[in-house]
Amino acid sequence: MGTDGPGRFKATFCTAHQNPETVDALFQFRKELFVDALGWTLPVHHGRERDQFDTGAAEYCALLDGARLIGGFRAIRTDSDYLARAVFSRLAALREFPQRADVWEISRFGVLPGSARIAAKTNYSLMFEFARRRRASSLVAVVDLTYERFLGVLGIRTRRCGPPQIIGETARGEPIWAVAGEIPLAEQDDPRFHALLALVKQVEITDDTVVFGRRRISA
16 A cells, blocks of 8 residues: 555545445446436446446546545556447547557546535546556546546646547436547646646555556556
8 A cells, every 4th residue: 555645635546356345436426426417328227337348457546535435537458448449439530549558548537516626636636646657658538528628727738539529418418528539648748737746645545456466567
């Protein structure tokens, strides 16, 4: 276990095999956020949102404010089957989705509505800390346009894989506009980005993948 300094927030990196209780809590959190709050039409079983990509290849981050789970994300190496390439291939109209061991997809990323803005920024900081620990060269994601704009506000440089498209609608009948993009980590030089990275120093991080071991990354 590694800790990166005291602070308000705690976070855990793990797989479902290493920490089934935390990942089960994340599935319940995902139902609360994406289905109940955002109105996405996703399959729910026994109060939990999970899909075919929640396999042994997936790793997770859980962000806690005190004892309350308020955010997190899922990460899958792109040499495994992953959401963007398998389900949203049409969004990659300009550039193909990668299939590389050093590129990870980030999905099911978010914090609960009503959480402080610092929580959202901390979740992004944890995403980049996760990438650093995995020695990733790039991150891939399908995001709605609000998230894409927020990335720009944070000083994060992205590359679109294609133009925005409607990928579905909410339970309220509202269209969901999304875009697929990549975050090339070596190209991040904005001072706002480096300020964002510093937030992780105030988070107590438990990395179960270090404690229990994980498969080696072959570059």
